[in-house]
Amino acid sequence: MQPRRYSNSVDSIVLIRPPEQSTPKKRNVRNDGRVARILAMIVLMVAGACCATTVSAQVPPLLQPTNPETHIGKIIFTELITPDLNMAKQFYGGLFGWTFQTTKVGDSDYAQAFMNGYPVAGLIQKTLSNTENRQSAWLTFISTGDVDATKTIALKHGAKLLSEPRNVPNRGRQAVFADPQGAVFAILASTSGDPADSLAEPGEWIWSSLISSDPDNGAGFYQTLFNYEIFELPAPAGEEHLLFASKSYARASANSLPSNGLNHHSHWLNYARVVDATAMTAKVVALGGHILLEPRTDRHGGKVAIVSDPAGAPFGLLEWLGNDMKETPK
Secondary structure, three states: OOOOOOOOOHHHOEOOOOOOOOOOOOOOOOOOOOHHHHOOHHHHHHHHHOOHHHOOOOOOOOOOOOOOOOOOOOEEEEEEEEOOHHHHHHHHHHHHOOEEEEEEEOOEEEEEEEEOOEEEEEEEEOOOOOOOOOOOEEEEEEEOOOHHHHHHHHHHOOOEEEEEEEEEOOOEEEEEEEOOOOOEEEEEEEOOOOOOOOOOOOOOEEEEEEEEOOHHHHHHHHHHHHOOEEEEOOOOOOOOEEEEEEOOEEEEEEEEOOOOOOOOOOEEEEEEEEOOHHHHHHHHHHOOOEEEEEEEEOOOOOEEEEEEOOOOOEEEEEEOOOOOOOOOOO
């Protein structure tokens, strides 16, 4: 058993959901060989498309102009794999006001999404045959300084490699994995730097959660890769809610799979900041999307909802009532 790591620096963490009386801990990592049994249709969809951004790829840089900052463990990009790029552009453009720059990536159409002139996501078309039972999905990219070294650690601790490390012109070096519980994620060493630690504007991604069949073991896996501090937060009986933090900033959380049958496989879920979650869920439906979890008041005071686009890709809507993300003194 690995030793637990303790710290008294909780009050120096800039938090989306602040823990109270919490202490970061070293989680245990267990490789129980379940990856092959757990990878579900969302894995197949992402795996089938993750090579598309690497074949003669000429995608826009992650940041323009470049930023010298690197934030290991931060969620720095998301990419939608969709069977209908035009429908996705219409949906997300209508929902968030995103604009798009479309190009060819190999044989696929690729659109870089912008919010107020800044890149917020990539959208890539992957045509499915009538016999394929796969779901559109968002792929979460986590910052790393060395993709190949991170690959070695990930495989040693039970991950499955879905796309080999490779260089993507303008973007950097990236690879795609499934973690030991089956959640698909990507790592990226960006050549243009990482986005600065600042509060997301409405229409931008503000949070990411690992929805896992084993949050404790999942936290240990990602802590091994990115040296996170892990904090336990209050959760209903029988569930877990863990916070990942680095450089005095909250990065993501790990939560237990819901018991309502929405998704029985582990996955990453990304949340966009909105002003009014109730109004935005109605807009999702008007644009052809679906409500997976009705708006409800979250522990931080704002409302949160989970929805999907017309092709079935799930994502969250999150009201954030704070005005900044300033560090609090140690």
